[in-house]
Amino acid sequence: MRIDYLANGDRLAFYTPDFFIRTIDGHYYLVETKGREDRDVPLKAKAAIAWCEAASSEAVPWHYLYIPQGLFERMAGDTIAELARACAPALQNLLQSEEFQDLPLFVNLGQSDEEVATVDSLIDPAILNALPSRYRRAADQAIMLYRFFKQS
Structure with a gap:
């Protein structure tokens, strides 16, 4: 079977x-x-x-x-x-x-909407917008992870 x-x-x-x-x-x-x-x-x-x-x-x-x-x-x-x-x-x-598999990696780590919106400041917005949504989420999570370790 x-x-x-x-x-x-x-x-x-x-x-x-x-x-x-x-x-x-x-x-x-x-x-x-x-x-x-x-x-x-x-x-x-x-x-x-x-x-x-x-x-x-x-x-x-x-x-x-x-x-x-x-x-x-x-x-x-x-x-x-x-x-x-x-x-x-x-x-x-x-x-x-x-x-819960598709939830963001750190659920914004308590950051404000303004801080989350600054993802574009690390990567060219044209590149981010050209990515399929799956890869965009991965990029967003990688940036959040980077910021988390930078603050540590």
């Missing part, structure tokens, strides 16, 4: 879940274990959650179980339900991290 998702850069990608589990009480789990995380992990998790929602019925409920290695190594319980409860906060944190 494979789950399709849109990877960073809006390209079609897929991954294969690590395990499927069926419990005695009739719940099904799509399980993803993670030791090393890449930047597509939140996107994969969202796709897996959507798959579980689509595959679920009243008779066959599917759940996505995201298991970080460190949490698994500290796990003291011995049931899938306990593992799912212990891992739920890690999944929520992972999904929230995806929401």
